Each structure stands twice: as C-alpha cells, then as structure tokens.
Amino acid sequence: MRSMKTLLRLMGAVTLSTVAASSVVACGNAKAPQLNAKYAVLLGWYSNETTSNINQKLSKDQTAGKEKEEITIDKQSITTTNFKTKLLVANNSDPSKFQAKDVDAAKFLADLGFKSGNESQDYSQTDTAAINALKAKITSFEAGKIEANAGKTDFNVGAGTCQISIMDKDGTDAKSIKDYTINTLKKDDVGVPAEVASLVIKDNLALTKDKGYKQGGKVLTSLPWATGKDKEKRLYDSLVKLFGKESLIWASDSNGQNSITTYPTSGKAYLMVKFGNVKLLNNYLDCGDLPGA
Structure with a gap:
C-alpha cells in the first residue's frame, strides 16, 4: 500500500511539472492583451472604437552605410501622449485637484493601478503626479499585409499591430506598468x-x-x-x-x-x-x- 501511495505521489508530481512547463511556453508566446478601444479613443490613438489613428508610412533611414527603406508608424502620436491631459479633468471647486474625465477614464486608470479616485472623486496628489509622469513606449510593431492597390500604381499596407508598454516614467530606469496591443491604420498609396x-x-x-x-x-x-x-x-x-x-x-x-x-x-x-x-x-x-x- 505504501508503495502504491508513493507511486501515485510521484505521478502527480510529474503531471504538475508538465503543466507548469506548458504554461511557461504559452505565456512566452502570447501577445499583450488588446487595449480596450474606448481607452484608445480617450488617448487619441483611435478616432472611434473601430478606427486607429496610428498611421503607417514608408520611412527612410539614411544612416551612412546602413541606408534602408521600411514601413514604420507615426511613433510621436503614441510616445508624446500626455496621460494626465487625456484622462483627468480639474475639480471645478478646487482646480488643484483632479478627477477622471469620465467613467471609461476611471476604469482605465484603475486598470493601471490608480484607484484613489474616479469620475466623481478626486485622485490623491501621489496618484495625480504618477499619472502625469506616465509615458507610452513602443516595444514592437508589425506592419500590415503589403499588396498592390487597385490601380497597380503603388502599394497598400493593411492594418497592422503595435505593442505598447505604459511606463511609470520617462528614462532608462522606467518600469512597465501594463502592456497592450493596439491596431494601426491601413495605408493606401504608400508612395x-x-x-x-x-x-x-x-x-x-x-x-x-x-x-x-x-x-x-x-x-x-x-x-x-x-x-x-x-x-x-x-x-x-x-x-x-x-x-x-x-x-x-x-x-x-x-x-x-x-x-x-x-x-x-x-x-x-x-x-x-x-x-x-x-x-x-x-x-x-x-x-x-x-x-x-
């Protein structure tokens, strides 16, 4: 009986080890979750819940000896985003204090870990300062499918995807708070x-x-x-x-x-x-x- 219990215990350990190893592999290959389209609209990254504002373009790198043409995106529309301006509004009674712009802004901020306030309650000064310090960083970009346009005089680039990290601040020692995937706008007539x-x-x-x-x-x-x-x-x-x-x-x-x-x-x-x-x-x-x- 003791031998049987030992055998069952060992088999259970092997099973647990197999499951754990599979989970690690799956997480390593997974993309960041899609950013809620309502939040992307608040940040100005989407014009509506189905249309991205992140333009793809043909970009030229003229670094001596490394010249290259490639499809890139309009990075500044992401990296220069001011989260405080996009997500917070001043309290009418006390302009030194800030609340979420609306319910969606409050939910997004809560998703980022800021829960001291909402659309009707002021955020703490600590949270307000931290929201003001947030920066968006592009970690990777995948261009859409390239194909000839209808007139066959240029190329189209279908909608692509972009991996974004919301960083706690700017600088080399910044840390990621949350990672997301956003869509990029399809581009006709690349040039x-x-x-x-x-x-x-x-x-x-x-x-x-x-x-x-x-x-x-x-x-x-x-x-x-x-x-x-x-x-x-x-x-x-x-x-x-x-x-x-x-x-x-x-x-x-x-x-x-x-x-x-x-x-x-x-x-x-x-x-x-x-x-x-x-x-x-x-x-x-x-x-x-x-x-x-």
Missing part, C-alpha cells in the same frame, strides 16, 4: 513610385562597358549604379526586398512600345522599373543617348 523615382534617375545610371553595357549586347538585368551612388543603391535594394521581385523593362521609345532585348547601335534607351505588377515610374525613364561601343 513607392515617388521613392523609386528619387533614386533611379538618369544621373544614377552608368551605361558603360564596365557596368555591362555593350551595343548589340543583351540589355542590363540589374541597374548599373554609378560610382558614388552606394547610398541610393542600398535604399533601392531595401525597397526591392520589402515590396517584391523587381523587373527592368527597356524600350527604344518613351511610350515603351518598342521593347528591346539588345542595345541598339544608336538612339536612346528608356527604362521602366516594376515590382511585381506595380509600375514604379509613371513614364519610361529617358537614359539619354547611348554611348559608343
């Missing part, structure tokens, strides 16, 4: 064609022998970046990586009607850049008179 046009310009191209150009030879299958244009090349390459497969279409006329697979012995070459089905230059780029063989 990729304009970005490509700013990088792939005639002065950036070098139709020379050392870049692969040869009259009567096959047209270039990659852009012949001129010497000293490393920054533009890195930015362009990051666009290709972000938005999809690149194709270069060469023509002997500005309308692109006469495509070429080998360079003519005279005249001009016109270039069109496409990412997938999206035409990235409104008109074929005039590469000027072709150089001699």
Whole structure:
C-alpha cells in the first residue's frame, strides 16, 4: 500500500511539472492583451472604437552605410501622449485637484493601478503626479499585409499591430506598468513610385562597358549604379526586398512600345522599373543617348 501511495505521489508530481512547463511556453508566446478601444479613443490613438489613428508610412533611414527603406508608424502620436491631459479633468471647486474625465477614464486608470479616485472623486496628489509622469513606449510593431492597390500604381499596407508598454516614467530606469496591443491604420498609396523615382534617375545610371553595357549586347538585368551612388543603391535594394521581385523593362521609345532585348547601335534607351505588377515610374525613364561601343 505504501508503495502504491508513493507511486501515485510521484505521478502527480510529474503531471504538475508538465503543466507548469506548458504554461511557461504559452505565456512566452502570447501577445499583450488588446487595449480596450474606448481607452484608445480617450488617448487619441483611435478616432472611434473601430478606427486607429496610428498611421503607417514608408520611412527612410539614411544612416551612412546602413541606408534602408521600411514601413514604420507615426511613433510621436503614441510616445508624446500626455496621460494626465487625456484622462483627468480639474475639480471645478478646487482646480488643484483632479478627477477622471469620465467613467471609461476611471476604469482605465484603475486598470493601471490608480484607484484613489474616479469620475466623481478626486485622485490623491501621489496618484495625480504618477499619472502625469506616465509615458507610452513602443516595444514592437508589425506592419500590415503589403499588396498592390487597385490601380497597380503603388502599394497598400493593411492594418497592422503595435505593442505598447505604459511606463511609470520617462528614462532608462522606467518600469512597465501594463502592456497592450493596439491596431494601426491601413495605408493606401504608400508612395513607392515617388521613392523609386528619387533614386533611379538618369544621373544614377552608368551605361558603360564596365557596368555591362555593350551595343548589340543583351540589355542590363540589374541597374548599373554609378560610382558614388552606394547610398541610393542600398535604399533601392531595401525597397526591392520589402515590396517584391523587381523587373527592368527597356524600350527604344518613351511610350515603351518598342521593347528591346539588345542595345541598339544608336538612339536612346528608356527604362521602366516594376515590382511585381506595380509600375514604379509613371513614364519610361529617358537614359539619354547611348554611348559608343
């Protein structure tokens, strides 16, 4: 009997250990809970309970040697949020004291741990000062799905998500009070064609022998970046990586009607850049008179 009890006790310990290990894994992969849309409206992050105000955009990092184009968000609309202004109002009888702006503000503040007041009762000076010190920090961002828009002249970015930490203060020693997930606004017409046009310009191209150009030879299958244009090349390459497969279409006329697979012995070459089905230059780029063989 004693042996049986010992065996059952050991089996129970194994079961508890298995459950505990599974729980740790699940928590590690879980995202922060979705912020109540009513609270997001109070903070100005949503315009209504279904529409985010957090814009996605095509952002350019021009740090020397690390140039990159990527989809980012309007961080300032989050990081500059003044929680006291958004959530509290002064007591009409005593402007030095503050109450919650409304019932939802009081519930949100209680969720953050501030329970000394509500929409009809003043918060303590300690809580008021702590609410005033709150800062929002972005811990991660996931862009929405990237796809060509209906006109196939640019790209759309669907609604994404953003992980937010409500910090107790600003600075390196700040601590997170609560973590949330919020939605970002979908973005139409990101502006990729304009970005490509700013990088792939005639002065950036070098139709020379050392870049692969040869009259009567096959047209270039990659852009012949001129010497000293490393920054533009890195930015362009990051666009290709972000938005999809690149194709270069060469023509002997500005309308692109006469495509070429080998360079003519005279005249001009016109270039069109496409990412997938999206035409990235409104008109074929005039590469000027072709150089001699």
